[in-house]
Amino acid sequence: MMRTYLLALLLTCSLSSVYASDKPNVVLIFADDLGYGDLGCYGATQWQTPNLDQLAKEGRRFTDFYVAQAVCSASRAALLTGCYPNRIGIFGALNPSSKVGISEKESTLAKVLKPQGYVSGIFGKWHLGHHDKFLPTRHGFDEYFGLPYSNDMWPAHPTARNFPPLPLLDGTTIVENDFRDQARLTTAYTERAVAFINKHHQQPFFLYAPHTMPHVPLFVSDKFKGKSKQGLYGDVSEEIDWSVGQILKALKKHKLEEKTLVIFTSDNGPWLSYGNHAGITAGLREGKGTTFEGGVRVPCLMRWPGKIPAGSVSREPAMTIDLLPTLAAFAGAKLPELPLDGKDIGSLLTGEGKSPHAAYFFWWGGELQALRSGKWKLHFPHEYRSLAGEPGRDGKPGKYVTKKTGLELYDLQSDPRETTNVADQHPAVLAELKKLADPAREELGDTATNQKGKAVRPVGTL
Numbered sequence: 001m002m003r004t005y006l007l008a009l010l011l012t013c014s015l016s017s018v019y020a021s022d023k024p025n026v027v028l029i030f031a032d033d034l035g036y037g038d039l040g041c042y043g044a045t046q047w048q049t050p051n052l053d054q055l056a057k058e059g060r061r062f063t064d065f066y067v068a069q070a071v072c073s074a075s076r077a078a079l080l081t082g083c084y085p086n087r088i089g090i091f092g093a094l095n096p097s098s099k100v101g102i103s104e105k106e107s108t109l110a111k112v113l114k115p116q117g118y119v120s121g122i123f124g125k126w127h128l129g130h131h132d133k134f135l136p137t138r139h140g141f142d143e144y145f146g147l148p149y150s151n152d153m154w155p156a157h158p159t160a161r162n163f164p165p166l167p168l169l170d171g172t173t174i175v176e177n178d179f180r181d182q183a184r185l186t187t188a189y190t191e192r193a194v195a196f197i198n199k200h201h202q203q204p205f206f207l208y209a210p211h212t213m214p215h216v217p218l219f220v221s222d223k224f225k226g227k228s229k230q231g232l233y234g235d236v237s238e239e240i241d242w243s244v245g246q247i248l249k250a251l252k253k254h255k256l257e258e259k260t261l262v263i264f265t266s267d268n269g270p271w272l273s274y275g276n277h278a279g280i281t282a283g284l285r286e287g288k289g290t291t292f293e294g295g296v297r298v299p300c301l302m303r304w305p306g307k308i309p310a311g312s313v314s315r316e317p318a319m320t321i322d323l324l325p326t327l328a329a330f331a332g333a334k335l336p337e338l339p340l341d342g343k344d345i346g347s348l349l350t351g352e353g354k355s356p357h358a359a360y361f362f363w364w365g366g367e368l369q370a371l372r373s374g375k376w377k378l379h380f381p382h383e384y385r386s387l388a389g390e391p392g393r394d395g396k397p398g399k400y401v402t403k404k405t406g407l408e409l410y411d412l413q414s415d416p417r418e419t420t421n422v423a424d425q426h427p428a429v430l431a432e433l434k435k436l437a438d439p440a441r442e443e444l445g446d447t448a449t450n451q452k453g454k455a456v457r458p459v460g461t462l
Contacts, residue, residue, distance in 0.1 A: 101129015
């Protein structure tokens with residue numbers, strides 16, 4: 001009997017050792033409205049991001065990384081499900097009056113990793129439905145602390161539309177019904193994230209840290225107030241960098257660096273109408289709320305010592321929809337039974353692979369506005385918002401005007417700022433890209449052509 005017990009114990013220990021080495025911990029840090037040029041390793045000079053710059057030195061920097069839509073809820077839906085938001089019915093930015101959210105039939109990253117023994121925690125902004133049935137702990141996460149939607153959806157914001165008091169949640173419990181002290185948010189999220197690592201460092205874990213900042217209104221703790229050259233936006237950016245540093249220190253403390261894949265990216269580009277309270281596009285065209293590069297191209301860093309080459313750069317296109325299938329492959333997890341849009345891009349992380357996608361598609365709401373294939377970006381005729389003149393200042397937005405683009409083709413390799421339409425010079429390329437859009441419209445729809453997608457799934461409802 002004792003011999004059988006010892007053999008079982010040895011086998012368990014052996015399997016645990018293999019399990020721990022084969023399945024990486026995952027830390028996914030998601031900033032809100034951070035611009036492509038907001039990190040030192042992407043060109044920022046007005047504030048300092050030493051921890052993120054070190055992350056780039058120790059891992060891989062992606063130059064052409066995208067979100068599926070340049071707006072809060074749709075972007076997060078794509079990140080966590082591996083699907084274009086149009087497939088699962090999540091559009092725009094859900095607000096306190098919304099009666100929809102992520103469907104219980106969809107699989108989040110947390111759900112996919114759970115059968116492999118992962119414990120999952122989210123500390124930050126959720127924004128996929130604020131009603132009980134839509135909250136993170138109903139969708140695979142074991143722990144949750146943060147805001148259910150954007151921090152501007154409260155009565156004190158200059159553009160407030162009769163919003164109720166902003167709630168702060170712990171799990172499914174509202175711990176503060178009228179949360180006002182947003183200056184403590186970044187620190188509070190960080191403390192909970194570090195505590196989560198300390199608590200679960202002996203088992204595989206998925207830590208999702210979606211920061212509220214630098215989405216307006218901007219708030220920063222006293223320890224970073226007035227520290228940067230740029231003002232409040234710079235202070236907020238430096239506090240986010242500090243938060244990243246605290247998480248990296250916790251991993252180092254438990255000797256988890258080589259066992260952990262760390263990913264840092266943003267949900268979309270900067271909200272340009274807020275001027276000095278908005279980020280930098282590094283010259284990319286337009287910003288949040290558009291399908292131009294300034295709206296959908298975001299900074300992305302990934303570090304996994306021993307797996308991802310240090311100081312490396314990937315210039316291949318990639319998107320947040322690819323993270324779920326990629327992380328599932330690393331963890332040995334099964335993919336959801338329902339169809340995904342993302343693909344495994346593991347070779348882009350660990351080697352010199354090529355994108356497995358023929359094209360990435362960019363909808364705004366239900367309208368297919370653009371696609372990228374290789375170095376080419378094709379815009380279909382559509383309206384978009386652009387600054388009317390000078391942007392706002394100090395938390396108050398400037399005005400937008402509506403503009404329209406035609407059928408336009410850009411070579412992003414030589415023209416990442418989308419300044420020169422070369423459609424007339426490349427008719428064959430234009431024709432080929434237009435063909436790529438046809439099955440996307442058929443599957444997920446396009447309001448511009450009055451097509452309803454055949455593969456669209458229902459959103460979650462109350």
